[in-house]
Amino acid sequence: MYYDRTLSLETSALLEQNGKLRWLFDFVKSHEELDFLIGKNNSNEWLSIYRGLSRILTINRLKRLPNIIKISAAAAYEALDKKQNIQLYGKRDVNENFIDKITAIINEVRNDKKFDRYYINKKEGYFQNILSRSFGICGEADDNFVILDKEAVVGYKDTAEKNKEFGKFQYKYKALQKEISRINAKRFGSNLEKKALGNELDFLALDKEGNILLIEYKHGTNTSGIYLSPLQIGLYYDIFSEFMLRNPKKFEESIYSMLNQRQKIGLINSDWHPPAAIKGILPVLIISKYNEKTTAKNNFFDILKIARNELLDKSFLSDLQIYQFSENNDLELLSW
Numbered sequence: 001m002y003y004d005r006t007l008s009l010e011t012s013a014l015l016e017q018n019g020k021l022r023w024l025f026d027f028v029k030s031h032e033e034l035d036f037l038i039g040k041n042n043s044n045e046w047l048s049i050y051r052g053l054s055r056i057l058t059i060n061r062l063k064r065l066p067n068i069i070k071i072s073a074a075a076a077y078e079a080l081d082k083k084q085n086i087q088l089y090g091k092r093d094v095n096e097n098f099i100d101k102i103t104a105i106i107n108e109v110r111n112d113k114k115f116d117r118y119y120i121n122k123k124e125g126y127f128q129n130i131l132s133r134s135f136g137i138c139g140e141a142d143d144n145f146v147i148l149d150k151e152a153v154v155g156y157k158d159t160a161e162k163n164k165e166f167g168k169f170q171y172k173y174k175a176l177q178k179e180i181s182r183i184n185a186k187r188f189g190s191n192l193e194k195k196a197l198g199n200e201l202d203f204l205a206l207d208k209e210g211n212i213l214l215i216e217y218k219h220g221t222n223t224s225g226i227y228l229s230p231l232q233i234g235l236y237y238d239i240f241s242e243f244m245l246r247n248p249k250k251f252e253e254s255i256y257s258m259l260n261q262r263q264k265i266g267l268i269n270s271d272w273h274p275p276a277a278i279k280g281i282l283p284v285l286i287i288s289k290y291n292e293k294t295t296a297k298n299n300f301f302d303i304l305k306i307a308r309n310e311l312l313d314k315s316f317l318s319d320l321q322i323y324q325f326s327e328n329n330d331l332e333l334l335s336w
Contacts, residue, residue: 001165001243003154004254005039006261011061015047015265020094021059024049025266027099028137033119034106035132036267037150042157049102052125053118056105057088069094080108080115124219127288127325128202131217134329135205136262141271145207147215148258148268152204154239166199169238172311173197173231179310180303188299189224201236206255210279214240217325220289220296227299230307230317233283237317241281252278283320286331290324297336 014021015038028034028049034056037048048058056077060070071089072078078089086108088101109115118125135147156162177192189195203215216233218226244251255278262268290296308316322334 001154001156001161001246002042003152003240003243003251004257005149005152006254006257007038007040007045010066011045011047012261012265014061014094021047023097023099024102027102029266031106032133033129035129036137038262038265038267039149039151041155050129051106051109051119052129054109054115054125056109057102061094062091067094068092071098076115077105077109080112081105084108123221124217127219127327128217130327130329131286131325132203137267139269139272141269141273143269143272145205145213146259146262146268146272147203147205148255148262149204150202152201153199154243165242166239169235169242170197170199172238173235176231176307176310180306183306188227188303192228195228197232197235199235199239201240204240205284206259206274206278207282208273208275210275210277211282212240212244212255212278212280213282213284215284215286217286217288220287220291220294223294223296223299226285226287226290226294226296227303229285230300230304230320233285233320234307234317237281237283244278244281248278283317285320285322286325287322287334288325288327290334300336 013019015025016022028036033051035050037050039046044060046058046060049056055073057071057073060072062068062070068091070091073089081087081089084104086101086104088098088105092098113120119129132147132150135143135145139146156165174193174197177195180188181190181192201214202217205213205215207213214233214236216229216236218229256274259268259274263270263272304317308314322336324332324334
């Protein structure tokens, strides 16, 4: 297992002050609908621009050709690019400014409901974008926490290790899903064990007290997503807790390495002062546009009760923090 999304110095330098892609950083920061996702795994590293849940583009360096980058996106966006003859995607010189082509793609996306549905509907992608920017690229020095990573994952050296390590956690929560369906399929849903759990956490953040915040975001209209969130959050909590338990020093080093790099680029406010050490891990659920009239809250606590009974663990997610987040960047702790 490993967790370290610190980019190589060569890739990070592209976005830093005087970097060849610094103009891209400035472009994203000046457009409130856009945000960055940067990351790496054992075989690759990338810079991506998102609009809500839509990945407009991803940039990869070609290691054998240091001045050439490859720009790609999901097939639908590349097809749109080809149809409109924008010619954004493909290989190009890193010294080239292609801001006009990015602008053209964004304009096409804005004008096509098929592509704009993950932002214009003001649901999950819209609020995730606001949250990410508020505690990231547009964050303040006195913010209680900063977002270090999005779509965060613990990596594995190969498929065999993933099947063994991730598989044991997945099996545990699949069994819980199955039992929840057995107890009340009409209320909670049938065949829940067939519902994907995934291993990507929405956000990983660090607060000033030294807590790693494992943040899962839900929109208030996603009633089942809210009340089933203890299973998702529990899975992420188990995975990251296991990694931290096995590799506490390495985990802390990775967190501070990511923080330092993101501050150097400007993705996190450079005046935000980090804690002296990592204290622990806290599970967090953030909801936007929460509606008290839905069944989400009652079902949420019944799911928690079932999980604790089945796991014989009354402390399961006992330190879970639940917040409501608004368009005005207000983050309010809910007294559930």
